[in-house]
Amino acid sequence: GAVVSQHPSRVICKSGTSVKIECRSLDFQATTMFWYRQFPKQSLMLMATSNEGSKATYEQGVEKDKFLINHASLTLSTLTVTSAHPEDSSFYICSASRDNYEQYFGPGTRLTVT
């Protein structure tokens, strides 16, 4: 159990466009979902924490108007990168937690902005 999926796994978009990434908990209800960003050979950097039905809590330095997070249900959270720029190219990983202790990670989405 505790499987988390992400879609798409890879996306290439042009500068100025918006991209939506979905994160789903497939076999459990996630009270909390997390969005991370990871640059090559770097650690996971938490971007935001979201609870179903409420606004996401963003980490310091993360632009909430640029990285829109919607946690519509207990099994789905979406991250939309608005007006993407090449510097937004990165590996985005979500995780889901059902008990606020253990996080189960998705397989990640590689975003390339040209």
Place this chain on the structure above:
Amino acid sequence: QKEVEQDPGPLSVPEGAIVSLNCTYSNSAFQYFMWYRQYSRKGPELLMYTYSSGNKEDGRFTAQVDKSSKYISLFIRDSQPSDSATYLCAMRAGGSYIPTFGRGTSLIVHP
């Protein structure tokens, strides 16, 4: 100084070797310690989860926590090429459910 320090490697070992991966930390409030394995272009997978000091063993993996030295280790016995991955340590305080991650150590086990 970062809260969690981890040597990025790469660490290259022959098949069958005992591997030692380590992290140091500065926040004495950390009580929960995790090790994740991350294959290339994949999300992290939880390997070991320990609370406070001591050892925990699971198959070929042993996690060790020394809170007095603020030092944690992951040992892999009889390493296999399939163990080649990046290993991330993570830790969190008792009142928080958000861990702080190390930058990961790249491990290469060659046949």
